[in-house]
Amino acid sequence: MLRWKYSRPLLGVLIILLFAAPFLGNNPLSHPGLQQTMAVAFLYGALALTYDLLFGFTGLLSFGHALFFASGMYLAVLFINHDVLVWWLAVIAAVALSTVLAIIIGSASLRTGGITFAMVTLAFAEAGHVVISRDFGGFTNGENGVALNADKVPSIFIGVFNTKYLFWISLATLVVVYFITWWITESSAGRVFAALRDNETRVAVLGLKPTRFKLLSFVIAAAMASFIGVVMLMVSGSAAPRFASADVTIALLLMVILGGAVTRWGAVIGGIVYSVASTRLQDLSQTTALHSVPKIISGPLSEPAFTLGLLFIFVVMFAPGGFSGAYYALRLRVISKK
Amino acid sequence: MDTFMLIGITGIGLGALYFLVASGLSLIYGLMGVLNFAHGSFLTVGAFVGLWFSTQVVHVSNTWTFIAAMIVGGLASGLFALIVERVVITRLYERHIDQALVTVGISLVVGAVLAGWFGNDLRLLPTPPWFINTVSIGSAHIPVDRFLYIAVALILLIANTALLRYSRIGLVIRAGVENRQMVAALGINVRLAFSAVFFLGGFAAGIGGVLVSAYSNGVSPLIAGTYLIYGFIVVVIGGMGSVPGSFLAAMVIGVIKQYANYYSPGLGDFVVVFLLAGVLLLRPQGLLGKVKP
Structure with a gap:
């Protein structure tokens, strides 16, 4: 991959600056409001990256990724609120159980491939969403979701004043997920993932088991997603059915495609920008500027x-590399001119 | 016994609605390999045009205006599907993943446009007065609209089968589902069959949209959501590309879902997904699907 020699040091400086930002006097990031927004954005960046591992690197179009995000979230909140486990054990148990769920669902869905795989994962995820939103079994409290019991977790996770800790945890989660994904995609298993995406038959001919490697990718992505779900539980303070809906997976797809698949940083940028944009665009719609336009447009x-959606259609049809693809194309042009 | 009967027939009625969505999905997938996430928006477009027709164009609601609303909604939705196919899908020829992605984008945009124009609240769709009547079979009182859904689904199944079996375009479609390259190699215009399939799928989904709105007492941009997902499940269980398979699967799913939901609310969706998992494990090609070489 085309690499700019200053990109890694700059990234390091940026991360340190972000970590330090809540301390550095009066800047936008020293206010809890933006800290909260950015914490959520970092988590969606991380989640988009796990989806990139699945969709971009391995070529598995899964519509069920949100299920594992939500299962981590709900299992953690149930274990903590019902005093089943101490909070940190609850986190580990939630991720472990979600991983087991991913192994089961992955094994069943991977009997199919391509487009059918997309449909089947969608159906499983929808079943999960129904179980959660209809309060099947009486644990999930239906549409209202489950609020995290503040007495059962360390006090640094609670309260407006402590938002900066959540900001740090989210940023740390993003960094850790980034390095794990980087490590996996550069490992020999990662090469097999990419080979599966490009030519599955050839991988099978070489004597490797395609299904086993696909399952590996599926389970790793799901495990990381469930951990991100647990952190999202801390940041948002409650588990809600909207985190389990197919809309989340579709949003992840938009993040990865708009940011650009397979470049890792593209998915992260896509996730962060999408998360901030979808809240900002909502604010923008309430501005008075739109009132003078007829309703048919406004x-x-x-x-x-x-x-x-329009941007997404445009990118899929005319600019398949997304944002990072456009960046590399521009760099290539600049370099070849020199 | 009468509850058993009531739930059974309601289940078949629900299955009929699933079939209207699934038939188009199945043919589109079977012929072109397109996973059409925009199918839900075909349903919504049909529902809104049906609403527009029955509130703005005609001001009375009787049997004939309702049938007309169904047909107008179906035609509008078919036309919309045709435009989507011509403008977007054909440009992504053979790029199946991108085709699925672009239909996701279309469903987002259509949902947003309709929500922006009309809001997400349910708007009442006028229905003929006899809709609230019940029919007595034995001691069971069954809402009469269920029979309408079943009748429409049956008519569409028969029309679909007749078209596929006895017309030239139907022959091209059937051959295309079996082996598209061969059909194209024989110099037959498969593109025309693509458009026909999209129009037919949109038409059925549009009629489905009007009926779904009658079933759920109103029109909103959000009505399509669960029907699309059930459409996918029906297609997978019935077998890709098989319209009779979709019909069978839709009926089975509708009935099982209703019985399970009666036993315990919310259980229905769960049972259906178990059924899906079972079919995938035991018969991955679906009930009436053929294994493609």
Whole structure:
């Protein structure tokens, strides 16, 4: 991959600056409001990266990724609130059980491939969403979700004043997920993932078991997603059914495609920008500037999905590399001119 | 016994609605390999046009205006599907993943446009007065609209089968589902069959949209959600590309779902997904699907 020699040091400086930001006097990031927004954005960046591992690197179009994100979240909140386990053991148990769930669902879904795989994972995820939102079994409290019991977790996770800790935890989660993904995709298993995406038959002919490697990728991505779900539980303070819906997976797909698949940083940027944009676009729609436009135009414009959906169609049809792809194309042009 | 009967027929009625969505999905997938996430928006477009027709164009609601609303909704949705196919899908020829992605984008945009224009609240769709009547079979009182859904689904199944079996375009479609390259190699315009399939799928989904709105007492941009997902499940269980398979699977799923939901609310969706997992493990090609070489 085309690499700029200053990109790694700059990234290091940026991460240190972000970590230090809540301390450095009066800047935007010393306010809890933006800290919260950015914490959520970092987590979606990390989640998009796990989806990139699945979709971009391994070529598995899964519509069920949100299921594991939500299962980590719900299992953790249930274990903590019902005093089943101490909070840190609850986190480990939630990730472990979600991983087991991923092994089961992955093994069943990977009997199919390609487009059918997409449909089947969608069906499983929808079943999960129904179980959660209909309160099947009486644990999940239906549409209202489950609030995290503040007495059962360390006090640094609670309260507006402590938002900076959540900001750090989210940033740390993003960094850790980034390095794990980097390590996996550069490992020999990662090469097999990429080979599966490009030519599955050839991998099988070489004597490797395609299904086993696909399952590995599926389970690793799901395990990381469930951990991100646990952190999201801390940041948002409650588990809600909307985190389990297919809309989340579709949002992840948008993040990865808009940011650019297979470059890792593209997915992260896509996730962060999408997360911030979808809240900002909502604010923008309430501005008075739109009131002078007739409703036939202003109506759709007030829906973030309209702008993002059009952008998404454009990128899929005309600019398949997304943002990072466009960046590399531009760099290539600049270099070849020199 | 009468509850048993009531739930059974309601289940078949629900299955009929699933079939209207699934038939198009199945043919589109079977012929072109396109996983069409925009199918839900075909349903919504049909529902809104049906609403527009029955509130703005005609001001009375009787049997004939309702049938007309169904047909107008179906035609509008078919036309919309045709435009989507011509403008977007054909440009991504043979790029199946990108085709699926672009239909996701279309469903987002259509949902946002309709939500921006009309809001997400349910709007009441006028239905003929006899819709609230019940029919007595034995001691069971069954809402009469269930029979309408079943009748429409049956008519579409028969029309679909007749078209596929006895017309030239149907022959091209069937041959295309079996082996598209061969059909193209024989110099037959498969592109025309693509468009026909999209129009037919959109038409059925549009009629489905009007009926779904009658079933759920109103029209909103959000009505399509669960029907699309159930459409996918029906297609996988029934077998890709098989319209009779979709019909069978839709009926089985509708009935099982209703019985399970009666036993314990919310159980229905769960049972259906177990059924899906079972079919995938035991018969991955679906009930009536053929194994592609």
